[in-house]
Amino acid sequence: MLNPVHLRTLVEVVRTGSFAEAARRLGYTSSAVSQQISAFERAVGVTLFEREAHSIRPASAALLIADRGGELLAALDGFEHEIRAMVQGLRGRLRLGTFPTASARVVPHAVARLSADLPDAEIRLDEAEPDDVLPLVLAGDIDIALVYSYDLVPVTWPDELTVLPLLDETLLVLVPAGHPAAKVSVRLEDLRGERWIASRDGTSGATCLVRLCAAHGFAPRIAFRSNDYDVVQSLVSAGVGVALVPALGYKRSQAVHAMPLRQKPLRRHVLAVHRTANTNPLLRDALMALRSACLRTEDEFTHPVHRQQAP
Structure with missing residues (x-):
């Protein structure tokens, strides 16, 4: 297994042509650089530098490894940067x-x-x-x-x-514009005889409507069901029923009047x-x-x- 620290040292030695200069740039001693190069040579099984009294000469293998290794180190640096950014929440x-x-x-x-x-x-x-x-x-x-x-x-x-x-949303009663109950607020009992438009049976919205009406002594006469509040509002605007929808599901429209319950508003x-x-x-x-x-x-x-x- 190649050591990326040793690879980085080899690349710097090839770039500078000197153990001493590579050591200075990397913050090591010359002895530490020499030891790392020797360990790298043992790992790859080939001599990478011709050592002379006052100089070194990179072998062809060292030049090839330094060339390809530089690319690998750049990729590794980028990967480390991505990890740091991810940990910091930047990426x-x-x-x-x-x-x-x-x-x-x-x-x-x-x-x-x-x-x-x-x-x-x-x-x-x-x-x-x-x-x-x-x-x-x-x-x-x-x-x-x-x-x-x-x-x-x-x-x-x-x-x-x-x-x-x-977020808390008020539940709004939707009635067609011009409906007799279209006021600032409405008593649920006043809508006892209306046809209702509700979400799919078993959903929280439909269950809420049934429980609310039961608390006021009647069962809603549900004529249409849709989980799409745009569809629900369109049906109300067409005059085929009334509905109970959360505020986020209502879009202001001249064809529909929206109002909270006169009793304590539900949310x-x-x-x-x-x-x-x-x-x-x-x-x-x-x-x-x-x-x-x-x-x-x-x-x-x-x-x-x-x-x-x-x-």
Whole structure:
């Protein structure tokens, strides 16, 4: 096995033509340089320098090794630089998992900041619902994921995860513009007879709607289902039903009126999760970027958690 330290010494001796000058440049003694060259010769099994009383002459093998070795050392130096940059969080790979509404409203700003601050870092995105993305985080396939939980659908997170609250969203009732209930806020009982548009059966959003209506003494008459909030809002604007959506899923429109519940507003909570044991140095930068991105979404219905907790 060739020693890269000895290789570097050989390259410097060939470059300077002198053990003494190579020693001066490398910070060694002449004796140490001579010993390293001898060890290198034993490793390759050939004499590399013709030694005379006051000079040395490199053999052809030494010239060849120095030429190729210089390339290898340059590559090694670059590799070491990449490792140092990765450890310092300046380079590396970050795998980010996210859900659709966060992908549209939060993630682009976070990725833009990361790309500006860490131009050499590789950022990969995967989009999935929390139930699908959590196993990927636990398996180490994703470094950090955005997930959510609803007030009426609490979630217990695995002990292996660190969970950081980022954003609270008010749940909004969507009705067509001009609907009799289109006011500043609405009582859920006033929508008892409406047709509802909900997310897929079994999702947290659909479960939240069913539990909310049950608490007010009725079961929602769900006519349409879609996990795409653009589709949900389009159906509302077409006048075929009403819906309950998180604030990130609502886009302001003249055809749709959005309002919170008159009772205590319900919220969906956006959180960042990662394995506590994950040592990726980019995690800290990613969390800072996500927090900053959440600030950009702040309005009357979205509330960055760390802004609320700031002294």
